[in-house]
Amino acid sequence: MKPRTPPPLWRATKWIVLLVLLAAAYSLSWRVTQPDFLKLIVAAPKAKQIIGDFLHPDIIEREAEISLIEIPFPIPCGSTEVEAAPAPVRLRVEPACAEPRGIFRVSGSDLGPGSTVVMRWLLPSGGTLPIEQYPVDEEGAFSAEIQARPIAATKDGVPARLQAEVSVPLTRIHVSQAMRDVLNAIMVTIFMALLSTTLGTLIAAPLSFLAARNITRTSRLGSVVYYLVRSLLNITRSFEPLVIATIFALIVGYGTPFAGVLGLVITTAASLGKMFSEAVESIDPGPIEAITASGARRSQVVMYGVVPQIIPDFLSYIIYHWDINVRLSTIIGFVGGGGIGYYLSQRFNSFEYHKASTAILAIIVVVWALDFLSAQVRKRMA
Amino acid sequence: MLPLSSHPAHPPGECPLLQVQNLTKVYPSGTVALKDVSFDVDDREFLVVIGLSGSGKSTLLRCINRLIEPTSGRVLWDGQDITAAAPAELRSIRRQIGMVFQQFNLVRRSSVLTNVLSGRLGYANPWLSLIGLWPPTERERAMRALERVGIADKVNERADALSGGQQQRVGVARALMQEPRLLLADEPIASLDPVLAHSILQYLEQLNKKDGITVICSLHFLDLVHRYATRVIGLKDGIKVFEGLPQEIDRKRFKEVYGEEAQEVRAASLEAA
Ligand SMILES: Nc1ncnc2c1ncn2[C@@H]1O[C@H](COP(=O)(O)OP(=O)(O)OP(=O)(O)O)[C@@H](O)[C@H]1O
Ligand SMILES: [Mg+2]
Numbered sequence: 001m002k003p004r005t006p007p008p009l010w011r012a013t014k015w016i017v018l019l020v021l022l023a024a025a026y027s028l029s030w031r032v033t034q035p036d037f038l039k040l041i042v043a044a045p046k047a048k049q050i051i052g053d054f055l056h057p058d059i060i061e062r063e064a065e066i067s068l069i070e071i072p073f074p075i076p077c078g079s080t081e082v083e084a085a086p087a088p089v090r091l092r093v094e095p096a097c098a099e100p101r102g103i104f105r106v107s108g109s110d111l112g113p114g115s116t117v118v119m120r121w122l123l124p125s126g127g128t129l130p131i132e133q134y135p136v137d138e139e140g141a142f143s144a145e146i147q148a149r150p151i152a153a154t155k156d157g158v159p160a161r162l163q164a165e166v167s168v169p170l171t172r173i174h175v176s177q178a179m180r181d182v183l184n185a186i187m188v189t190i191f192m193a194l195l196s197t198t199l200g201t202l203i204a205a206p207l208s209f210l211a212a213r214n215i216t217r218t219s220r221l222g223s224v225v226y227y228l229v230r231s232l233l234n235i236t237r238s239f240e241p242l243v244i245a246t247i248f249a250l251i252v253g254y255g256t257p258f259a260g261v262l263g264l265v266i267t268t269a270a271s272l273g274k275m276f277s278e279a280v281e282s283i284d285p286g287p288i289e290a291i292t293a294s295g296a297r298r299s300q301v302v303m304y305g306v307v308p309q310i311i312p313d314f315l316s317y318i319i320y321h322w323d324i325n326v327r328l329s330t331i332i333g334f335v336g337g338g339g340i341g342y343y344l345s346q347r348f349n350s351f352e353y354h355k356a357s358t359a360i361l362a363i364i365v366v367v368w369a370l371d372f373l374s375a376q377v378r379k380r381m382a
Numbered sequence: 383m384l385p386l387s388s389h390p391a392h393p394p395g396e397c398p399l400l401q402v403q404n405l406t407k408v409y410p411s412g413t414v415a416l417k418d419v420s421f422d423v424d425d426r427e428f429l430v431v432i433g434l435s436g437s438g439k440s441t442l443l444r445c446i447n448r449l450i451e452p453t454s455g456r457v458l459w460d461g462q463d464i465t466a467a468a469p470a471e472l473r474s475i476r477r478q479i480g481m482v483f484q485q486f487n488l489v490r491r492s493s494v495l496t497n498v499l500s501g502r503l504g505y506a507n508p509w510l511s512l513i514g515l516w517p518p519t520e521r522e523r524a525m526r527a528l529e530r531v532g533i534a535d536k537v538n539e540r541a542d543a544l545s546g547g548q549q550q551r552v553g554v555a556r557a558l559m560q561e562p563r564l565l566l567a568d569e570p571i572a573s574l575d576p577v578l579a580h581s582i583l584q585y586l587e588q589l590n591k592k593d594g595i596t597v598i599c600s601l602h603f604l605d606l607v608h609r610y611a612t613r614v615i616g617l618k619d620g621i622k623v624f625e626g627l628p629q630e631i632d633r634k635r636f637k638e639v640y641g642e643e644a645q646e647v648r649a650a651s652l653e654a655a
Contacts, residue, residue: 286487290553293447294560295477295504303512304500308492 053353057361058178064167069108070122072159075100079154091164098148107143108164111136115168119146122163124155136166178355181343186362188257189339193325196261200268201318207233207269208276209302214288215280233277236270241328242335249336260337264325272321279313280306312381319374326370330363397461398422399596400446400564405455407441407620415441417620418455423564423598428590430607430628431600433617434640439600442617443566446598447479448472477504480557480595482586484569486549490542494533494552497541498524501559527555531585547578554585565589567599571606583610604636 069091074080077097091108098104108117115136121129129152136142152160175183209215211229216222245263252259288305296304333341340359347356400423407416415438423429431439444450446457448464457464459475467475480501488497502520503511510516528534531551536544541552550570557565567586571579587610589595601607607614608628616624616631616639624631624639 284490286483286485287489289449290481290483290487290556291500291503293449293476293479293481293566294501294556295473295475296500297473297503297508300503300506300508300511304492304496304503305489308489308496312491 050353054357054360056354057357058176058354059358059361060179061174061176063170063172063174065170066165066167069164069166070161073097073148073152073162074159075102075148075150075153080157080159090166093162100148100150100153102148103145104148105143105145106162106164107141108136108166109139109141111140111142111166112168113138113140115140115166117142118165118167119144120163120165121149121152122161123152124158124160128163178352178358182340182355182358182362185340185343185359186366189329189333189341190326190366192257192261192264192329192337192339193322196264196268196329197318197322197325199261199265200272200321203265203269204272204276205314207273208280209306211273211277212280214283214285215302215306229273230277233270233273236266237274239267239270241267242332245332245337246335254336255338255342256336257338260329260332260339263332263337264329267328268321268325272317275317276310276314279310279317283309316374316378316381319377323367323370323374327367397458399425399460400598401456401458402442402446403456403458405442405445405457406453407438407445407450408453415620416445416452419617419620419622420455421615421622421625423596425563425596426590426594428587428597428599428610428612429615430611430613431598431615431617432602432607432624432631432636432639433600436619437617438620439617440568441620443481443568443598443600446566447476447481473504477560478563480560480562480565482550482553482557482565482567482570484572486546486553486573488541488549488552488556490540492541493537494528494539494541494544495521495524495537497552498527498555498559501527501556504560523559524555527558528552530558531555546574547581550574550578550582551585554582554589558589562595564596564598567597569600569602572602579606586610604631604633607631 071091071093072080073093074097076099077095079097090110091106094105094107106119111117113136117134117136119131119134121131123129129149131146132144134142134144146162154160207229210225211233213226216226216229241263244266245260248262249256249259252262283306287309288301291301291305329337329339330341330344333339333343334345336342340363344356344359344363347353347359402422403420405416405419406414408414419438419442431442433439441450445452446464448457448467452465455465459478462471462475464472464475489500492500496514499516499520502516502523506516506520525534525537528537531554533544533548533551533555536548536552541549544552550573553570565586570586571582574582583599583606586597586599590597599610601610608631611628614624614626614628614631615622616635618639618641624635
């Protein structure tokens with residue numbers, strides 16, 4: 001018998017109706033979201049500033065050892081008595097005085113390679129007059145010609161002083177406070193994810209056996225348990241972790257990691273429970289049959305016949321879910337779940353975009369690292 | 383030697399090792415896989431079950447140790463009703479009945495040693511065995527079982543690293559761990575090539591002759607039936623259509639059991655020889 005083909009007119013109408021509906025849906029979405037591309041262009045200067053902030057995350061401060069060397073410098077010569085005090089070894093001036101606008105030479109040695117010298121006048125009046133910044137060569141020396149500025153002339157018998165600020169960079173990198181806070185918060189997030197994945201797994205594993213057809217549905221009572229557990233998992237899975245976490249944040253306190261963990265544990269248990277039970281259902285029944293035939297107890301059959309078969313699947317699901325939980329817990333922080341998300345939302349609220357950028361960077365690095373790690377582990381286990 | 387007769391004799395007053403009485407199995411789908419099958423098995427017999435694919439051989443073997451629950455009928459083990467046994471009782475009966483499978487049924491990811499030890503679970507301490515703790519005597523027993531089937535050197539390999547023939551030998555070693563009185567073998571050689579098939583069946587023959595283990599084995603090839611069986615049962619559509627000595631099974635009788643496909647099966651069996 002040939003299948004009846006619907007009349008062409010009806011088929012065409014069906015398509016037209018479908019197209020009209022689709023067009024209506026798109027025009028509605030456009031009206032609802034109100035995209036304003038003009039604004040995107042007009043706001044360019046603002047964007048430039050914000051993006052600029054984000055491009056300079058607050059991560060490190062260079063630690064440096066700073067020492068000051070000073071030499072009195074009479075202008076003009078003989079305007080005051082300079083004690084024949086032993087000149088500082090590391091800094092020399094030649095000649096030891098100058099006429100206004102006269103040129104003299106400053107040179108230094110033993111300043112430490114790689115350091116920089118900032119020269120400035122300390123005026124008799126108490127003010128300072130910057131001269132210039134000089135790099136120090138590999139031997140730790142520098143040399144420069146400087147003009148004696150009239151403004152630095154001796155006043156009331158008090159000469160101006162030449163000051164050299166030598167800063168020796170240390171190899172130590174000094175982590176900024178923001179970076180330390182971010183590291184702290186991201187560790188909280190990672191451990192939140194770890195804890196909620198672990199707790200979720202501990203709940204999901206036993207449930208998954210109850211929700212596996214091949215393990216549970218061997219008796220009437222088993223069937224009842226199977227349907228109960230399966231429905232429980234399905235219902236729980238339909239809750240958004242964000243919503244659950246928000247509710248818990250209201251109960252146990254806003255901004256506490258515990259609220260986030262509770263939200264994640266519940267959704268993790270539900271979704272891992274489902275994934276685990278499918279892994280249990282897809283195992284080879286042969287070994288179970290063989291071990292049962294040898295007179296083993298049910299617990300022994302599970303341990304020897306089921307567990308070895310599901311371990312790789314379980315492990316890769318757990319790692320996958322840890323990955324998801326790290327991402328989720330950053331977002332959950334925004335709704336008061338603690339960790340890096342909470343830090344990030346606080347920085348946004350106080351317009352500290354450098355610090356927000358640090359947090360975003362940390363999230364990117366951690367998510368990327370976890371992605372890489374889980375891919376590696378899954379490859380190992382295949 | 384046992385007297386070769388189609389009706390196994392046993393000393394008066396002693397019951398046969400295994401009695402299958404009016405066994406019927408109807409699957410939930412409505413398939414009648416076994417219909418009123420009865421026979422006795424004596425100690426030290428090598429009973430071969432033949433029959434076409436779908437004739438109910440696997441169902442029969444699995445009803446004996448209740449891997450499949452029979453719909454009606456009884457199976458008596460040493461006079462004790464397996465079909466009515468409580469769980470603990472059933473386990474202690476199962477412990478005495480080893481089983482070897484067509485697909486080997488090893489845990490592929492576990493080591494050969496673990497697979498062999500799992501045959502000993504019925505005797506093991508329920509708690510220690512759960513965390514994988516085995517007394518040295520059991521490990522030695524496993525080594526001896528593996529030596530028996532000639533693959534002691536593979537003890538630490540993963541089961542799926544072994545060839546089919548080697549895997550089936552692990553299967554035999556696992557059954558040996560039970561110190562069984564009866565060995566059920568469900569087409570133990572159907573996944574193997576002819577040379578390997580003979581080597582596996584020779585192990586079973588050795589266990590039967592030397593260790594006095596009774597064997598019930600389903601097979602497909604007539605020449606193998608002649609070579610190894612002490613008695614034969616033929617199934618067709620779940621009904622016992624033949625019971626007798628292997629010599630009594632000639633091409634004509636074989637055709638009765640196998641129907642029109644007999645020629646084909648015989649051709650395959652000639653190849654195997
Ligand atoms: N779990 C099951 N549910 C429903 N029907 C089944 C089931 N197992 C087997 N059957 C049916 O019961 C009949 C007997 O099957 P069985 O596996 O015992 O035959 P067999 O002789 O072992 O065949 P083979 O040589 O192919 O292994 C077949 O018709 C089969 O389709
Ligand atoms: Mg079969």
